[in-house]
Structure formats: C-alpha cells, structure tokens
Amino acid sequence: MRKRSAPPQYPDPASRGAFQALTAARRLAKPGLRGFLVLQLVRTALRLGFAATAAMAVGRLVMGGSVDPELLAAAMVLLAVSCLAGLAADRVQASAENAVSTGLRELAGKRLDEMPAKLLQSLPVGSVIVSMQRHPEQVAALVIGHRAATVMMAAGPLLAALSLCFVSWQAALLLVGLTPVMVLFFALVGNAIRRRADAQERAFGRLAGQFADRIRTLPTILANHAMVGEAAKLARRLEDYAGSTIGLLRIAFVNAGIIDFFASLSIALLAVFLGLGHLKLATIPGFSNLELWQSLFILMIAPEYFAPFRRFSEQYHAKAEGLAAAAALDRLLDAKPVAAKALPVLDRLALSLPAQGLVAIVGPSGSGKSTLLRRLAGLEQRGMSGADGLAGEEIAWVSTDSFVPEGTLAEAIAWNAGAMTRDRLEDAAGAIGLLDDALLPGGLDARLDKGGANLSGGQRLRIAVARAALAGRAVLADEPTAKLDRETAEAVRRTLLAMSRSRLVVVATHDRDLSAAADLTVDLTHDDAIEVAA
Structure with missing residues (x-):
C-alpha cells in the first residue's frame, strides 16, 4: 500500500468577511473628497462674489453712473480665481477617483488571490474582466463625483438663496419653492435609471463573457467553420447592450431636461416680475422699487442656484452605474463554491492502486469520476476510507485545464519535465499528432499565447499527454480522449497504454475502448456500491 499524506487545506471562502466594495471605496475616497468639496465651495463663493x-x-x-475701477478689477479677479478654483477642483476629482479605483482594484486582486484555485477557475472569465477593468472606475465616480454633487446640491443653492436674501428674500423664496418639485422628479426618474443601469450591467457582463469564451475557443470555431454563426450571436448581444445603453442615456437626458425646464421657468418668472416692477406696471413685494444692479444680481444668481441641481442630474447615472458595479463586485468576490454532490460511496471506498498499469474509472456523468481522481491526487479535502491515494507524490495531471505556459510548443511540452532533447520532444509530440495539427503551424516552434489562450481543449489535452509521456511520473488523466477525433483519440490511447507498462496511469473516462484496455476498472455506475474489477 502507498502511504497517503494528508490533503492540502484550502481557506474556506465562507470564513472570510464579506467583500463590500462600496464601504471600501468610501474609506478610500475620504481624503480626496474633502479637498474636492472645499474647492467646490470656494468656487461657488467666488462665482457669487463675481455676480454681485x-x-x-x-x-x-x-444708469449712466460712474463705475469704480476697483469694482471692475474685483469682478475680473473673482472671475479668474473662480476659474482657477474650478480647474483645481477638476484635477483633484480626477486624482481622487483614480486613487479610489486603483485601491479598489488592488483590494479586489488580493481577494481573488485568496480564493481557492478551484473556486477561482469557476468564475466567469468575462465577469472577472469587467469587474477588474470597469467596475472600480464606476464605483469611484459614485463615491467622488456623485457624492460631491449631492453635497453641493444642498450647499450651493443654500449659499445662492442666502445671497439673494440680501437683496430680495421674496426672490429667494420663489426659487426655493420649486426645489421640492425637482426633488420629486429626481426620485421618479432615479428609479427608472437604476433599473436601466442594472439591465445595462447585466447585458455587458453577458457580452464580455461570451466574447471571452469565443476568443478562448477560436481555434475550434475556425476548425468547424462556425465563424459566421458565432459572429451573429455576438452581434445580437452587442445590439442588446447598445439598446440598454441608449435607454439609460434617454432617461438621463429627460432628467437633465427637467432641470433645464424648471431653471428656465424660474428665471422667466423672475424676469417678468422684475420687469413689471421696473416699469411700474405692478407692485410686487420684493420685486418693485429695486435698483437695476439689484435686479441684475437676482437674474445672475438664479442660474447659480440651479447649477448644482443640473450637475447632480448629470451625475445621477453615475450613481446608478456605481451601485450596479458595486453590487456586481460584491457578487463576484463573495462567490461561494457550488455545493458538491454528496458521494458517500466514495468516502467508504478502499482502493489499492498497483505500482504500474492502467486503471480506468468509469461511470455516468455526475457519478464522481473526476472527484475520485482529485481525491487520489490529494486535491479534495475529504479523503477515502482506506484508499491508496497519490497525495505527496509527484504526478502528471492531464485534463483540458492543464497549465500551458506562454512560448513555443516545445517549451509547453517540456515544462516541468526536466531537460529534454529536441528528438524526444518531437517523438512525444508526433505520437499524438501535434506536429501535424494545421492550427499549430511551425511544429515545435509554434507560438502559444499566455495560458494557452489560442489552444482548443483537445490541443491542451494532447500537450498534457505529451508532457506526461516525458515526465516519467504516475499519470492522472481526466477524460484524456474527450474532444478528439477518432484518429487522434486512438493515438492518445496508444500513448497512455505505453506509459502504463512502466508506471501507474489512472484515467477517468467515458471511452469504452480505453476502459476495455485497463488492467483494473473502478465502476461508479451504481450510487450504493463501487465495483472494482481486474
């Protein structure tokens, strides 16, 4: 019997604290947000001073009076300084949002690093790409740009109304009276924007996931002449995303239009009341008997009163997108492993593996073939009662997710197999048809992308088989003849049988020809019993 070491222990994702993207982003935003708000308030005060x-x-x-040069100089200085304050505020905002997105991306990266490899591999590639590239920027815009717009929507109009009170508190009251109506429209439109933003985020996630999957399987698509069909599917997803984006923008434009309507209506009412007062056609308290400069001051301050509302409406879609992005990040980084099917029969299995020969694990899909293979390798936390596993020993793993380094085909086959001559590499690759593959031109010098992104599942399998043939270790192979044509599958069978004459080869397979050639068969067809036949 082989001595079986304890399987490695992986951190339990459930024991980790929940990932809260919004909470982390707000913590990262505090220093930059304070500086941004100070500059925004200074800019508003300077613009009010310039208006006066x-x-x-x-x-x-x-009115034909004399204009004090100092007054003109003060107006020009206030205008120039307010412009500089606005420029500085924009720079601080960009810097703060960049700091938040960078920090959030680092936290997300650490979270992914902490995930068990099995859980990490189960995450949708498209969702991971979107979450790491787009979502941090969207959350940063929420906690910086939208948060500042929210604060200024309260502070800006208040400063403008207080300024108006020095000239006409009635004019200030007229502007303030329209504020609750705008807030009501914000609430109504905001719900629609949030729904549209969620739909847009889901559409983009599906598009990114499908695109990433098609890039990964591009060699297979080309080999089966399915490019036209797959392009049509991507085009439909792209149309769905474009439609959701247009819908979101349409509502955002409506929101901005509402603000412009109320602003124009208010300024028009002020202008009418002030005009009637100056023409002595009506006596309206707060609008009659005013000097011309006072009326001009009221008309210049009114747009400043509504400017924060307009800015808030522009940022309202950022809130919807930011909340959707934060929720997507939380869902992705708090992913829990899918509960494995209970297989108590494996826990009772007592299996003695020979030192050499071919062992076939057979059974229907879902019966536990791959699980048994991982337990033999020590990759599953639960062991088998009395089972003779291979944990602690060097093994060669063969499956569609076998690691493939960036470089040449020769480097991929020789990876972790020690120093190899070119002749041995050519023999191993040629035995399973890698040198004759039209989609890998160049023989051993064929270029492979990082992670084998330009390989099909069958090509990745054959590289793993060739590597196992050279390594001289015990072999654990998960469906080694899957995704292969008949001739290539036969070449892989011959290679595995050749290896089994000098070492142990364990395969989980549906291939009847391969299982028929096995020295030992483990049948998992029945849930309540395991049949082991020599």
Whole structure:
C-alpha cells in the first residue's frame, strides 16, 4: 500500500468577511473628497462674489453712473480665481477617483488571490474582466463625483438663496419653492435609471463573457467553420447592450431636461416680475422699487442656484452605474463554491492502486469520476476510507485545464519535465499528432499565447499527454480522449497504454475502448456500491 499524506487545506471562502466594495471605496475616497468639496465651495463663493460685483458695475454703467475701477478689477479677479478654483477642483476629482479605483482594484486582486484555485477557475472569465477593468472606475465616480454633487446640491443653492436674501428674500423664496418639485422628479426618474443601469450591467457582463469564451475557443470555431454563426450571436448581444445603453442615456437626458425646464421657468418668472416692477406696471413685494444692479444680481444668481441641481442630474447615472458595479463586485468576490454532490460511496471506498498499469474509472456523468481522481491526487479535502491515494507524490495531471505556459510548443511540452532533447520532444509530440495539427503551424516552434489562450481543449489535452509521456511520473488523466477525433483519440490511447507498462496511469473516462484496455476498472455506475474489477 502507498502511504497517503494528508490533503492540502484550502481557506474556506465562507470564513472570510464579506467583500463590500462600496464601504471600501468610501474609506478610500475620504481624503480626496474633502479637498474636492472645499474647492467646490470656494468656487461657488467666488462665482457669487463675481455676480454681485459684475451686477453693480453693469447697473451703474447702464444708469449712466460712474463705475469704480476697483469694482471692475474685483469682478475680473473673482472671475479668474473662480476659474482657477474650478480647474483645481477638476484635477483633484480626477486624482481622487483614480486613487479610489486603483485601491479598489488592488483590494479586489488580493481577494481573488485568496480564493481557492478551484473556486477561482469557476468564475466567469468575462465577469472577472469587467469587474477588474470597469467596475472600480464606476464605483469611484459614485463615491467622488456623485457624492460631491449631492453635497453641493444642498450647499450651493443654500449659499445662492442666502445671497439673494440680501437683496430680495421674496426672490429667494420663489426659487426655493420649486426645489421640492425637482426633488420629486429626481426620485421618479432615479428609479427608472437604476433599473436601466442594472439591465445595462447585466447585458455587458453577458457580452464580455461570451466574447471571452469565443476568443478562448477560436481555434475550434475556425476548425468547424462556425465563424459566421458565432459572429451573429455576438452581434445580437452587442445590439442588446447598445439598446440598454441608449435607454439609460434617454432617461438621463429627460432628467437633465427637467432641470433645464424648471431653471428656465424660474428665471422667466423672475424676469417678468422684475420687469413689471421696473416699469411700474405692478407692485410686487420684493420685486418693485429695486435698483437695476439689484435686479441684475437676482437674474445672475438664479442660474447659480440651479447649477448644482443640473450637475447632480448629470451625475445621477453615475450613481446608478456605481451601485450596479458595486453590487456586481460584491457578487463576484463573495462567490461561494457550488455545493458538491454528496458521494458517500466514495468516502467508504478502499482502493489499492498497483505500482504500474492502467486503471480506468468509469461511470455516468455526475457519478464522481473526476472527484475520485482529485481525491487520489490529494486535491479534495475529504479523503477515502482506506484508499491508496497519490497525495505527496509527484504526478502528471492531464485534463483540458492543464497549465500551458506562454512560448513555443516545445517549451509547453517540456515544462516541468526536466531537460529534454529536441528528438524526444518531437517523438512525444508526433505520437499524438501535434506536429501535424494545421492550427499549430511551425511544429515545435509554434507560438502559444499566455495560458494557452489560442489552444482548443483537445490541443491542451494532447500537450498534457505529451508532457506526461516525458515526465516519467504516475499519470492522472481526466477524460484524456474527450474532444478528439477518432484518429487522434486512438493515438492518445496508444500513448497512455505505453506509459502504463512502466508506471501507474489512472484515467477517468467515458471511452469504452480505453476502459476495455485497463488492467483494473473502478465502476461508479451504481450510487450504493463501487465495483472494482481486474
């Protein structure tokens, strides 16, 4: 009997704290957000000061009075400084959002690094790409841009209304009276935007996932002349995403239009009331008997009152997108392993493996063939009662997810197999048809992308088989003849049988020809019993 070491222990994802992207982003945003808000408030105060000085200067000029040069200078200085404050605020906002997105991406990367390899491999590739590239920026825009717009929507109009009170509190009251109506429209439109943003995020996730999958399987698609069909499927997904994006933008434009409507209506009412007062056609408290500069000041401050609302409406879609992105990040990084099917029969299995020969594990899909193979390798936490596993020994693993390094075909086959002559590499590759593969031109010098991204599942399997043939170790193979044509599958069978004459080869397979050639067969067909036949 082989001595079986304890299987490696992986961290339990359930024991980790929940990943909260929004909470982490808010913590990262605090330093930059404070500076951004200070500059925004300074800019607003300077613009109000410019409105006051400019109104006084223009009013005196129109009425034929003398204009103090210091007043003009003050207006120009206030305008210039407010522009500089706005520029500085934009730079601070960009820097703060970049810091938040970078920090959030690092936290997400650490979270992915902590995941067990099996759980990490189960994550959708497209979702991971989207989450690491797009979502941090969207969350950063939420906690910086949208948060600042929310604060300024309260502070900006308040400062403008207080400024108006020095001239006409009635004018300030008129503007404030329209605010609850705008807030109501924000709430109604906001729900629609959130629904559209969620739909857009799901559509993009499906598009990215499908695109990543098609890139990975491109050699197989080309080999089966299925490019036209797959391109049509991607085009339909792209149309769905474009449609959801247009729907979101349409509602955002409606939201901005509502703000412009109320702003225009308010300014028009102010202008009418002020005009009637100046023409002595009506006596309206707060709008009659005003000097020209005071009326101009009111009309210049009114747009400043509504500017924060307009900015908030522009950022409202950022809120919807940011919340959807934060939820998507949380779902991805808090992924829990799919509960494995209970296979108590494997826990009772007592199996003695020979030192050499071919052992075939057979049974229908879902019966536990791959699970038994992983337990033999020590990759599953639960062991088998009295089972003779291979944990602790060097093995050669063969499956569609076998590691393939970036480089040449020769380097991929020789990986972790020690120093090899070119002749031995050619023999191993030629025995399973890798040198005759039209989709791998160049023989042993064929270029492989990082992670074998340009390989089909069958090509990856054959590389793993060739590597196992050279390694001289015990072999564990999961469906080694799957995804292969008849001639190539026969070549792989011959290679596995040749290896089994000098070492142990264990295969989990549906291939009847391969299982028929086995020295020992483990049949998992029945749930309540395992048949072992020599």
